Amino acid sequence: MHDADKICYGMLYRQDVKLISQSMLALVTKLQENAGTNTNHVQKFKLTPKAVHVLLSLPDGSEFGYLRPAMTKALVPLLEKGPAIEVEAVAVTSHLCQQISHATKPEEALVQVNINIYGPQNCDKEIGDMLSDQKLWLQRPDHMRAKVIYKNPHALSFPEIEGYLQEEQVAKEVAAASKPRAEEERLKILVKSVENALSRASELDNETGDQRLTTELLKHQQRALSYMLQRESGEIPEKYRLWEPCTFRGQDMYIHRITKTRSIIRPEEKGGGVLADEMGMGKSLSTLALILRTLEAGIEWAEHKRTEEHVSAKARRPSHSTLVIVPSASRLILIYSRHCGDVLKTVKYHGHSRKKDLDVLEKSDIVITTYNTLAIEYALKKSVLHKIHWYRVVLDEAHIIRRPATTFHRTCADLDARSRWCLTGTPIQNRLDDIGALFSFLRAEQFKSLAQFRRFISTPFDNGDPVVKDRLVLLYDSLCLRRTKDILDLPGHVERIRELDLNESERLQYDKTLNILNRYMRTQVGRYHDETGHTITGDGQSWKGSKFGLFQAHLQLRILCNHGTFQKPFSWKKRDLKDEQSAEREAVVGEFGLKSEVMCDGCQQPRPILGSTHAQNNFVENCAHSLCSDCLEDCSELTGMQDMRHCPLCQRFQVTLTNASAQIQDTLTQTEDGDVQMQDVPDNDVARDEANKNTHHKHYFNPNGYSTKMAKLMEDVKKNITDTKSIIFSCWTKTLDLIVRHLEQEKIDYLRIDGDCLLSKRQPIxxxxxxxxxxxxxxxTTGTGAFGLNLTAANRIFLIEPQWNPSVENQAIARAIRLRQLQEVQVTRYVIKNTVEQEMRSQQILKRLAADVGFKREADNAGANADHDMVTTTLVPGNNP
Structure with a gap:
């Protein structure tokens, strides 16, 4: 088949290639010879399937490298289809040479190529489905053959809603977003390259846990303990020290490997570090093992500090205790008690019942508090915790302090401690400065100031200086331990997709809603730009200010797929904007908000949306205040109320939440010891709230109806129900409400966790x-399930609706596939055929663009590709259980 008869389906972007062992210099020389004087030369590679990998070869037949196993698994079926389907790897030669020149060791010999796929037009859907089944998504090629038409089976197009965007508008939107995405891609590539070059983890010894630890440490946790003991004692192997011996002008001294600062005496390299293992690898257990292992050493240290001469009367009191700062105190207390019983004197310093007694805190073994409690007391200049010189301070979910300008960072940094630790599965989220802020908290020599980190790391990275990688490798290997779940032997999971057909009444309602939305969207095609650059619709109203757009249109159709005829018919006159806005927020939180933040009106701190009650704060006052889960939990414990129906800010408490927040007055009275009490809410308020809720449900749902999804879900849940534990995920609380109705009809007992459930209540559930x-x-709710919970009891997971961002689903699933999970997990996904849901399965590339058109938000740029080792996907005919 000639090129003229083929189309390009798209490219798989930046795929890793492990170079075959050879001289790096010889390889660079060969590539440069192929390029000649063309600085923009694109090198092409032939792909050949081998026994265990796909081999890449240069045009002269010489072997270049091979692809990773996950990519091999996806491409081999395409390569075996014969000459009709062509798979070709390409890369800019200058970029390849630059990557190869930095590889000084064989394990660093890793480059990235783009993979273009060509074939007949009538095979586009088949190829698209094969790749999407492997969680791979095609993008517009950077370099493809001339005169070949590009037609991407994964490209975002909604045939149901006609003409919503012109091609030039798509190009404009993509171009506007390309710069920040390119910068983020550069950062991802750098971080991945750094992590591949780390070596310290493989050279650590196994350290068994203290006999008082009732849970046996796994091998990787034993090595984490070894690393933590090295960092606290300063007994670090020479190759992982940042200060190396040297001779300068005939004098022996030490020089910093990165800043080149010189010192006559050897600076100490101890005092803690960053344990950055991936989520679910047991960082809290490793920390508990460290506390038990060094308990006696801490007691000796504190006694020595007390007897030191010339101690100021205002000096902070030394304690052997470890202060642990967490988002939720109750959860960690449960974890610690599970692994060591009551052998440690543990104090929960949180809530109105906390004891502000220095003697009690000083003599404890562990003190657990929350970021909010610490920040509130610090702002009020009444922080008892800042009056102690701790043996150790540990920040759980340490990325919370990644912005040095926030109160959380300043409050934590002002604590005194012999050792400091940061526990986080995401040391770098959006920018290099994230980990620089952690180094600043650690008071790491030469990087106590974030300005120093920016000078030697962030700024050179922004300027494209390749030296940044080597510097980060030195910092990581010295101050961090970063490993992924790839080193673990987890049972994995099996996936099946239930493709369902709507019944006649559901299809009628779906098509009617679709026609209504079609008519609206067609009116937007004729919009034009005014001379000021604003987008104008035919009636002169701003498109950007439209109350209803593409995202909301698809939202209506997606909700119909879940609710069927239980959902009241869509009507412009009867639209409930509050319901729509709530559904939009939940969808955006669940699908785009992995790293998005909002400002809490209580503590005035940026907090992650995911897993918090930001999605909906349904106070009686119906106000616009947004309070994070921590602030709600603090208010709940301070007032003794379990159900926060009234907005604390609207009720004007008499206590200042932070130095920047509103004064809280009227319904609270403050006692002499600083505790806070709230007047009881009359019972009629409770009754009114319940009545409002029931009325609202009647308004939203029909009393009777039918949902194909609900019916099939109940069939699946009831199967082997006595021998299984199931988790049902949906991004909408309204869908959970409908599931509750069906579970109660089937007399199936259930528990529920969503954004309204305080963090302290989740772990007990x-x-x-x-x-x-x-x-x-x-x-x-999907977002809640991806935040701070361990769900290994489950061996079945049901995902009610597909998400734009598959990484959200993957994180929720990952909660059940964690350490000590002994069972294979079965994952069932539901998709309604011939609806917007079927389109969503293969449309991932421009998902953020679609949301931008109709709903403005700051989205997470998490990549859509994810590793899915040990996963089998089965397509199940929906109406045949």
């Missing part, structure tokens, strides 16, 4: 789900 044999089902 998980514990009950794990231990109560009578409860087989747990309902969760």
């Amino acid at each position: 998980i514990d009950r789900f794990e231990n109560d044999k009578g409860v087989q089902v747990l309902l969760m």
Whole structure:
């Protein structure tokens, strides 16, 4: 088949290639010879399937490298289709040479190529489905053959809603977003390259846990303990020290490997570090093992500090205790008690019942507090915790302090401690400065100031200086331990997709809604730009200010796929904007908000949306205040109220949440010891709230109806229900409400966690789900399930609707596939055929663009590709269980 008869389906972007062992210099020379004087030369590679990998060869037949196993698994079926399907790897020669020149060791010999795929036009859907089944998504090629038409089966196009965007508008939107995405891609590539070059983890010894630890440490946790002991004692192997011996002008001294600062005496390299293992690898258990292992050493240190001469009367009191700062105190207390019982004197310093007694805190073994509690007391200049010189301070979910200008960072940095630790699975989220802020908290020599980090790391990276990688490798190997789940032997999971057909009444309502939305979207095609550059619709109103756009249109159709005829018919006159806005927020939080933040009106701190109650704060006052889960939990514990129906800010408490927040007055009275009490809310308020809720449900749902999804879900849940534990995920609380109705009709006991469930209440629910044999089902919103919970009790997961961002689903699933998970997990996804849901399965590339058109938000740029080792996907005919 000639090129003229083929189309280009797209490219798989930046795929890793492990170079075959050879002289790096010889390889660079050969590539440069192929390029000649053309600085923009694109090198092409032939792909050949081998026994265990796909081989890349140069045009002269010489072997270049091979692809990773996951990519091999995806491409071999394409390569075996014969000459009709062509798979070709390409890369800019100058970029290849630059990457290869930095590889000084064989394990660093890794480059990236783009993979273009060509074939007949009538095979586009088949190829698209094969790749999407492997969680791979095609993009517009950077370099493709001339005179070949590009037609991407994964490209975002909604045939149901006609003509919503012109091609030039798509190009304009993509171009506007290309710069920040390119910068983020550069950062991802750098971080991945750095992590591949690390070596310290493989050279650590296994350290067994203290006998008081009731849980045996796994091998990787033993090596984490070894690393932490090295960092605290300063007994670090020479190759991982940042200060190396040298001779300068005939004098022996030490020089910093990065800043080149000189010192006559050897600076100490101890005092803690960053444990940055991937989520779910047991960082808290490794830290507990460290506390037990060094308990006696801490007591000796504190006694020595007390007897030191010339100690100022205003000096902070030394304690052998470890202060642990967490988002939720209750969860960590449960974890610690599970692994060591009551052998440690643990104090929960949180809530109105906390004891502000220095003697009690000083004599404890562990003090657990929250970021909010610490920040509130610090702002009020009444922080007891800042009056102690701790043996150790540990920040759990340490990325919370990644912005040095925030109160959280300043509050934590002002604590005194012999050792400081940061626990986080995401040391770098959006920028290099994230980890620089952690180094600043650690008071790492030469990087105590973030300005120093920016000078030697961030700024050179922005300027494209390749030296940044080597510097980061030195910092990581010295101050961080970063490993992924690839080193673990987890049971994996099996996936099946239930493709369902709507019944006649559901299809009628779906098509009617589709026609209504079609008519609206067609009116937007004729919009034009005014001379000021604003986008104008035919009636002169700003498109950007439109109250209803593409995202909301698809939202209506997606909700219909879940609710069927239980959902009241869509009507312009009867639209409930509050319901729509709530659904939009939940969808955006669940699908785009992995790293997005909002400002809490209580503590005035940027906090992650995911897993918090930002999605909906349904206070009686119906106000616009948004409070994070931590602030709600603080208010709940301070007031003794379990149900925060009234907005604390609207009620004007008499206590200042932070130095920047509103004064809280009227309904609270402050006692002499600083505790806060709230007047009881009359019972009629409770009754009114319940009545409002029931009325709202009647307004939203029909009393009777039928949902194909709900019916099939119940069939699946009831199968082997006594021998299984199931988690049901949806991004919408309204869908969970409908599932509750069906579970109660089937007399199935269930538990529920969503954004309205305080963090302190979630772990007890998980514990009950794990231990109560009578409860087989747990309902969760998708975002909540991807935040701070361990769900290993489940062996079945049901995903009610597809998400634009598949990484959100993957994170929720990953909660059940964690350490000590002994069972294979079965994952069931539901997709309604011939609807917007079927389109969503293969449309991932421009998902953020679609949301931008109709709903303005700052989205997470998480990549769509994810590793899916040990996963089998089965397509199940929907109407045949």
